[in-house]
Amino acid sequence: MGRPHAVQRRGGDARMTPEKWPGVELSAKEFYEKVTSVKFRPEAKFAWSAGEAMSRFLAELQDGRLIARTCRTCKRILFPPRMFCEECFRPTSEWVYVKDTGTIETYSISYLDLDARRIEEPIYVGVVSVDGASPKMGMMHYFGEVTPETIKIGLRVKAVWEPPEKRVGSVRDIRYWRPLREGER
Amino acid sequence: MRKVACIGAGMTLFRRRMLETPKEMCWEAAAMALDQAGLTIADVDAVVFGSAPDAFDGIHMKGENVLDGCGGTGKPYVRVFTGGGTAVFSPIAAYWHVASGTFDCVLVVNEEKMSSCQPHAQSVFGYIWDPILDRPLKPNLVWIFAMEMNRYMTVHNIRYEDVAAVAVKNKRNAVAHPCAQLPDPNITVEDVMNSEVMAWPVHRLDISPPSDGASALVICSQDFIKRKKVKSPPVWFSGVGWAIDTTFWTDRDLVFPEYLARAAKMAYKQARIDNPRKQIDFAEPYDPFDYKELHHMEGLLLCKKGEAPKLTREGVTQRDGDLPTCPSGGLLGVGNPIAATMGIKVGELYWQLSGQAGKRQIPHEVHTGVTNAWGDLMQFSAVAVMRA
Numbered sequence: 427m428g429r430p431h432a433v434q435r436r437g438g439d440a441r442m443t444p445e446k447w448p449g450v451e452l453s454a455k456e457f458y459e460k461v462t463s464v465k466f467r468p469e470a471k472f473a474w475s476a477g478e479a480m481s482r483f484l485a486e487l488q489d490g491r492l493i494a495r496t497c498r499t500c501k502r503i504l505f506p507p508r509m510f511c512e513e514c515f516r517p518t519s520e521w522v523y524v525k526d527t528g529t530i531e532t533y534s535i536s537y538l539d540l541d542a543r544r545i546e547e548p549i550y551v552g553v554v555s556v557d558g559a560s561p562k563m564g565m566m567h568y569f570g571e572v573t574p575e576t577i578k579i580g581l582r583v584k585a586v587w588e589p590p591e592k593r594v595g596s597v598r599d600i601r602y603w604r605p606l607r608e609g610e611r
Numbered sequence: 612m613r614k615v616a617c618i619g620a621g622m623t624l625f626r627r628r629m630l631e632t633p634k635e636m637c638w639e640a641a642a643m644a645l646d647q648a649g650l651t652i653a654d655v656d657a658v659v660f661g662s663a664p665d666a667f668d669g670i671h672m673k674g675e676n677v678l679d680g681c682g683g684t685g686k687p688y689v690r691v692f693t694g695g696g697t698a699v700f701s702p703i704a705a706y707w708h709v710a711s712g713t714f715d716c717v718l719v720v721n722e723e724k725m726s727s728c729q730p731h732a733q734s735v736f737g738y739i740w741d742p743i744l745d746r747p748l749k750p751n752l753v754w755i756f757a758m759e760m761n762r763y764m765t766v767h768n769i770r771y772e773d774v775a776a777v778a779v780k781n782k783r784n785a786v787a788h789p790c791a792q793l794p795d796p797n798i799t800v801e802d803v804m805n806s807e808v809m810a811w812p813v814h815r816l817d818i819s820p821p822s823d824g825a826s827a828l829v830i831c832s833q834d835f836i837k838r839k840k841v842k843s844p845p846v847w848f849s850g851v852g853w854a855i856d857t858t859f860w861t862d863r864d865l866v867f868p869e870y871l872a873r874a875a876k877m878a879y880k881q882a883r884i885d886n887p888r889k890q891i892d893f894a895e896p897y898d899p900f901d902y903k904e905l906h907h908m909e910g911l912l913l914c915k916k917g918e919a920p921k922l923t924r925e926g927v928t929q930r931d932g933d934l935p936t937c938p939s940g941g942l943l944g945v946g947n948p949i950a951a952t953m954g955i956k957v958g959e960l961y962w963q964l965s966g967q968a969g970k971r972q973i974p975h976e977v978h979t980g981v982t983n984a985w986g987d988l989m990q991f992s993a994v995a996v997m998r999a
Binding site: 477506539540542562563568 | 812
């Protein structure tokens, strides 16, 4: 007794569990200085067609507006816009503008950049659900004019746009989303 | 469909850097799994290989690159890929190879070598984001977890120390795993909570490490066991499931993984499980981050929404608890060579249910285990239920 059920049932102790498990660990020093390695840097470059829905979306961003697509079948207002509804699996119906206000669904305060390097000034980033679109539909973006104490899930926010001459047709045409001010809706 | 069993498993050490090439690591794990099953490569009808994005190795179509090490030469051979979900999905692919009657014996090999990517694997994680909507914001993969963790903790009013307790449990469990990269017998909740903030609320010790490693399983039919007089103890697949949600991840509530619940229901229906909490004895939920174990326990329907931290706090999920989770030590303790974590998910179910888990063996009777793995742009899960 006292031995695990499965061991009793099998009628013996583990016949596997080898003495030595395979693999040889390398220290960073061994990897970079001792062991022969071969280096390579790929030179691949890309240009993506933004597609039918996203091209219009980006053009509207340049004009300082957010646009969505409606689906006549499921009655959703789809944001970001798409040319087909993935649930009804049929073409979407019409273009419709949505507001540049919304609600913070979630966020992070990041001390890491793209390459996992540490940064001093944190990035406030999260998901904002956009007013006028179906519930919970939104986009990832930056938040500004907030502190770790004032930012919270459920906070109402508004887009801060780049000036028109600086816009290029990118999600970065919105600089960040800031908290709604008193009297704003 | 035919009954399908796992009759052998193997894995290499999980380490930050390994001397062996991907192909050599595959061979080490595959040879060990075959040895344990008492078979040779000649007994294998087909091979399934699993690995995460090619960009980690910098070798495009790496399935072909590692082919020889997987024993796939001259055989039906296929690579499957569902991001981190590959850890449980490639054994499922082997399952349907055998259940369908197409093959009698299939070798599954999963491998990942993240040390090849310089200076850090994080830089190629960036390539999974949408090029139009997300990449102009220069996202870091940790953001995904931070945003999901914050939503989960805020909606359910969960305290951070209850999340950190998962990292402590798994890193302590990993002390008993011979392949573990980050075991720590003395780690405390305070250590996790005081570790560096990476992307709030994620701290450094909430995260599993990048690793090199490989794992392998031998999966076969009941007929094959009789015909070949296989002596290695079989552990049976009683249910499998998988599901994926929309790529528009900013259009759904991150608080609960609906796609996992859907995959779990598929697996439970096949396994004739209608009360997972009562009918399942232990679990290996996918734990690349500590909160993910909690998120996945809820997605696997092992408890109510928001209840997983309570089970952890009460000790229910300890190795000697009523519902042990990650008795292997998990990704947090043993390491995270993405697809190769098969060795501590399906592999751990095999070793636990066949009584071969050594010092990690759950000290009471276990008959049924469940595991899941999670991947793609936080939208996919694969689930397997296994029985002794």
